[in-house]
Amino acid sequence: MVVAAVSDRELFKVDLRGIVDVLSNHLYSTPTVFVRELLQNAVDAITARRIVEPAHRGEIAIRVVGSGGGATVTFEDDGIGLDENDVRVFLSTIGQSSKGDAPTDFLGQFGIGILSCFVVSDEVTLVTRKAGADRSIRWVGHSDGTYELGVMKATAPVGTAVYLRPKPEGEPLFNAETILDLARKYGELLPIEITFSDERGSESFAGEPLPWDGMNLANASHLARILEYGETIFAQPMMAAIPIRSEDADATGVAFLLAEPKAAHVPDDHRAYLRRMLVSSNLSGLTPDWAYFVRCVVNANNLRPTAGREAFYEDSRLESFREEIGATIRRWLDATAREDPDLMAQFIGIHYMPLKALASQDAEFYEMFARWLPFEGTRGRSPLGDYLESGRPLHYVSDHDAYRQLAGVARSLGIELLDGGYSYDSQLLSMAGQLIGREIKPLDDDFLLKRLADPAPEDADHAATFMADATRVLASFRARPVLKEFEPAAVPALLSLSAEIAYGRHMRASREVALPLFADVLDAVATDLPDSVPLLVFNTRNALVRALFRDLGKKRELAIKLLYVHALMLAHQPLSVSELELLQDATLELLMQGVTVRPPAD
Amino acid sequence: MATEVDDFLREGALMPYGSERVRLHAEAVRVADLHQDLEAGFKARQQLIQSANLGGDPNLALVAFAWCLGQHDADPKRFPANGGGYFTNLLWMYKWVVERAIEHPAISRAKVDELLADMARRYTAGGFSLRPVRKLELQSAVTAQEAERIPAAMAEWLRLRRDSLSDCMACDVDMTSAAHLATHDLKLAREAAKPIFELRMTCAEVPTVTYGRFLLPLSRSGDDEEAQRLAHLLPRKIGINRDYVTPAGALVVYLVERRSRPALPTAQRHATWALVGETPLRRVTLMIGLAKASRLARDMGRGEDSLGILLPNEPATSFAEAEERMTQEAMKVAAAFDARNGHDRFSSTVSKHLAGDGEWWWPL
Numbered sequence A: 001m002v003v004a005a006v007s008d009r010e011l012f013k014v015d016l017r018g019i020v021d022v023l024s025n026h027l028y029s030t031p032t033v034f035v036r037e038l039l040q041n042a043v044d045a046i047t048a049r050r051i052v053e054p055a056h057r058g059e060i061a062i063r064v065v066g067s068g069g070g071a072t073v074t075f076e077d078d079g080i081g082l083d084e085n086d087v088r089v090f091l092s093t094i095g096q097s098s099k100g101d102a103p104t105d106f107l108g109q110f111g112i113g114i115l116s117c118f119v120v121s122d123e124v125t126l127v128t129r130k131a132g133a134d135r136s137i138r139w140v141g142h143s144d145g146t147y148e149l150g151v152m153k154a155t156a157p158v159g160t161a162v163y164l165r166p167k168p169e170g171e172p173l174f175n176a177e178t179i180l181d182l183a184r185k186y187g188e189l190l191p192i193e194i195t196f197s198d199e200r201g202s203e204s205f206a207g208e209p210l211p212w213d214g215m216n217l218a219n220a221s222h223l224a225r226i227l228e229y230g231e232t233i234f235a236q237p238m239m240a241a242i243p244i245r246s247e248d249a250d251a252t253g254v255a256f257l258l259a260e261p262k263a264a265h266v267p268d269d270h271r272a273y274l275r276r277m278l279v280s281s282n283l284s285g286l287t288p289d290w291a292y293f294v295r296c297v298v299n300a301n302n303l304r305p306t307a308g309r310e311a312f313y314e315d316s317r318l319e320s321f322r323e324e325i326g327a328t329i330r331r332w333l334d335a336t337a338r339e340d341p342d343l344m345a346q347f348i349g350i351h352y353m354p355l356k357a358l359a360s361q362d363a364e365f366y367e368m369f370a371r372w373l374p375f376e377g378t379r380g381r382s383p384l385g386d387y388l389e390s391g392r393p394l395h396y397v398s399d400h401d402a403y404r405q406l407a408g409v410a411r412s413l414g415i416e417l418l419d420g421g422y423s424y425d426s427q428l429l430s431m432a433g434q435l436i437g438r439e440i441k442p443l444d445d446d447f448l449l450k451r452l453a454d455p456a457p458e459d460a461d462h463a464a465t466f467m468a469d470a471t472r473v474l475a476s477f478r479a480r481p482v483l484k485e486f487e488p489a490a491v492p493a494l495l496s497l498s499a500e501i502a503y504g505r506h507m508r509a510s511r512e513v514a515l516p517l518f519a520d521v522l523d524a525v526a527t528d529l530p531d532s533v534p535l536l537v538f539n540t541r542n543a544l545v546r547a548l549f550r551d552l553g554k555k556r557e558l559a560i561k562l563l564y565v566h567a568l569m570l571a572h573q574p575l576s577v578s579e580l581e582l583l584q585d586a587t588l589e590l591l592m593q594g595v596t597v598r599p600p601a602d
Numbered sequence B: 001m002a003t004e005v006d007d008f009l010r011e012g013a014l015m016p017y018g019s020e021r022v023r024l025h026a027e028a029v030r031v032a033d034l035h036q037d038l039e040a041g042f043k044a045r046q047q048l049i050q051s052a053n054l055g056g057d058p059n060l061a062l063v064a065f066a067w068c069l070g071q072h073d074a075d076p077k078r079f080p081a082n083g084g085g086y087f088t089n090l091l092w093m094y095k096w097v098v099e100r101a102i103e104h105p106a107i108s109r110a111k112v113d114e115l116l117a118d119m120a121r122r123y124t125a126g127g128f129s130l131r132p133v134r135k136l137e138l139q140s141a142v143t144a145q146e147a148e149r150i151p152a153a154m155a156e157w158l159r160l161r162r163d164s165l166s167d168c169m170a171c172d173v174d175m176t177s178a179a180h181l182a183t184h185d186l187k188l189a190r191e192a193a194k195p196i197f198e199l200r201m202t203c204a205e206v207p208t209v210t211y212g213r214f215l216l217p218l219s220r221s222g223d224d225e226e227a228q229r230l231a232h233l234l235p236r237k238i239g240i241n242r243d244y245v246t247p248a249g250a251l252v253v254y255l256v257e258r259r260s261r262p263a264l265p266t267a268q269r270h271a272t273w274a275l276v277g278e279t280p281l282r283r284v285t286l287m288i289g290l291a292k293a294s295r296l297a298r299d300m301g302r303g304e305d306s307l308g309i310l311l312p313n314e315p316a317t318s319f320a321e322a323e324e325r326m327t328q329e330a331m332k333v334a335a336a337f338d339a340r341n342g343h344d345r346f347s348s349t350v351s352k353h354l355a356g357d358g359e360w361w362w363p364l
Helices: A016-027 A033-052 A084-091 A113-119 A168-173 A176-187 A220-234 A316-339 A341-361 A363-372 A384-389 A400-412 A425-436 A445-451 A457-462 A464-475 A499-513 A516-526 A543-547 A554-570 A577-593 B002-014 B019-034 B038-054 B058-074 B090-102 B109-125 B131-143 B147-158 B169-182 B186-197 B208-221 B224-238 B242-257 B263-273 B280-299 B319-341 B345-355
Strands: A060-065 A072-077 A123-129 A136-142 A147-151 A159-165 A194-198 A201-205 A238-246 A251-258 A270-274 A277-283 A294-300 A394-397 A416-419 A480-484 A493-495 A535-539 B306-308
Touching: A033 A060, A033 A072, A033 A113, A033 A159, A033 A176, A033 A277, A060 A176, A084 A136, A084 A147, A113 A123, A113 A159, A168 A176, A176 A194, A176 A201, A176 A277, A220 A238, A220 A251, A220 A294, A238 A294, A238 A316, A238 A341, A251 A316, A251 A341, A294 A316, A316 A341, A316 A363, A316 B224, A341 A363, A341 A425, A363 A384, A363 A425, A394 A400, A394 A425, A400 A416, A400 A493, A416 A425, A445 A480, A445 A535, A457 A464, A464 A480, A464 A535, A464 A554, A493 A554, A499 A516, A499 B019, A499 B058, A516 B058, A516 B109, A535 A554, A543 A554, A554 A577, B002 B019, B002 B038, B019 B038, B019 B058, B038 B058, B038 B090, B058 B090, B090 B109, B090 B131, B109 B131, B131 B147, B131 B169, B147 B169, B169 B186, B169 B208, B186 B208, B208 B224, B208 B242, B224 B242, B242 B263, B242 B280, B263 B280, B263 B306, B280 B306, B280 B319, B280 B345, B306 B319, B319 B345
Parallel strands: A060 A194, A270 A294, A394 A416, A480 A535
Antiparallel strands: A060 A072, A072 A159, A123 A136, A123 A159, A136 A147, A194 A201, A238 A251, A251 A294, A270 A277, A493 A535
């Protein structure tokens, strides 16, 4: 390829409107950030002036005159100011930051803060005088990418004043209430006093120590004050406060324990400040995932913000900070469990669900909390510790229906049975043996076969033909009969259903309606299931079952089928199409045959 | 009844993806079926498919999907394919089902082709792009380690238009990087995955699956810093969701090879995921990891320590007992895939990994 004559090197041309579009649509999440950016510039200017004048206190003034289209908003500071060269280099050159070689002292790093004003204003006027200079500079920037720069005849105070008038899209923001709210939101913890004034008067805020500085939670009034602060900023009741400190992140703060339950999926909304400027009031990812029950407010001096300064960059320092917060919360929980059981019980009562989730995946938490966590069972709803201290054998079942079916049987056997049908409960109960040395066994087929009493020999003899019929009939439902005697006598039969068997039933229900294309696929995945056959455990103490020991011909077969379906229904299991048909047909046939069953005279 | 079904669905939706969410949505299905309410059963199963697919129980998702598709074909008006959201759209969910079918060695290639053809027919009938179908064909080549098919399959996928049924950009970028890894091009794979590593693209499973896929290739290539960073991020990302059994397996292998302090505890934490839950393909990395962890435990004199419960209703297994079992299970999965695919690439690769010689381009 032949290359034509090459031009001299040229500079990229920047379309300011395009840059502003990128900022407003892709970098900043809200147009209100101009308030933060202007406050940031003011704080940085005062910080710069304090470097050369250590005694300089510094003040920021915000004024709003008018509202809507006719409003003017002014941000003024008595910081270091800018000279003509500074204005040309830092204001009129996009991407150039004035923060030099010591970026960690300053809030802004990216040199694009002033551009945020063009999201809401077509014209930004800046009047400034640098400390030590005798000339005041006036700079007017326009959203079309042009600017004017001039030396003023009048002498402005040392510092900088930025004047904004809204463009149509910015008008809703340009009123006293909104600007004051935004200034408070972003700047209320800044170390420099901010004075806001409008036509009605003025008020000051900021310039105070952090609300949690010098906090002593052992002091009841301090605790009350900090809890009130937490409840105000998070608009939720709080039950406790935990101080946070990190040397590496140079951060302090408070973790508040919520006094109401919170669902795991609701995003966190922690409040985070960077060098006392608000980063976000709904920051997620600040605490470990398991800490659903806390809301944190922190100020960090040594975490890195993202480009939009609305979150922290996900780096190893943030990860460490997160782990430190997690460790702090764990230490508090551990200490509270040992020293304040009432507070601990209150905490568990509110947050047991996330604690159960946590304990299910963290052995240390399991050991710390397991005994406090509530479980439903034959002692009612009680902490696991109460069940462990009962001295009786402990078992659990994995669903409510199995529990309802077996609770009475368990009581008659002197067993404590726990209902593992609630979220995480089965998993937690299964872990007890490994983690706290107390085995809590599932009440499975093995239990039913071993713990339930075998029938008296004479009953077993009488039942021989019944059992032969039951084996044959139940084979067509992939079930197996077993004969036992148990209380309560009113229960004719129990159906044992493990998770694998329930899965198999689910599979068969799908096969009944699945397309032929999927039949082979279902067969293929069925090979992943362990081969499990449900047991139908007949109760020789039940009058109906005993009646069936007699030779009743075809009626016995029908009765066995009905008892099987009855056991399914008692276990709240959905009936398949074939089982529904069986129920219908068997009931009809019995009605037609006019079955009469009297209990044997014994 | 409708309230009870909705209660279970709502409670499940509050849980993070994982076994508890699946259990609650399965309860919703049970209650609906108990009352013979087919519409409620259809709605509950759509939620269950999503929860099970993203919560590490793809078999359950497939079983529920088969029921839903059967009902839809029998009465499309009563059981519409489009539930109003992506994750309740049968055509969207069909992608998940075929993806898992590709990863299950008991499902023949001919059957996978039939499923793809049926999926393509439905997509065409609905006026949708066949991009997802072609992506699954690429995925088939990648999982079968048939690198020779990958370039053409990738080109065919990428030339098709995106529409509302196409995967998100993050998933597509993840697939592109996976395809480059499968052709042993780490440089191109890293280049492709850049938006994911810079967190400019994320979704439900990305970047977790991406981090898991890159951990070992990066470590093997000598990029220890990046591998360490991923290893540091992965535990929190994986959490308790069995869907991430492959990244969990990669993490175990990485930590074991470095003889890191968290190696054995990490193996213990995920042991129950190795033999049940996700598809065999997704679990085989963890099987390899647990075999290696068991060897490490033995070397450290901790062979009698408990690895954990490998299957429900089994007592806990020690590291010593688990080593042979995991080795056999991994080779069994590899043999099953080879039998399906008609070559021995899986067995050869898994053998190398178990011996410590593997380069970790696969499993992905």
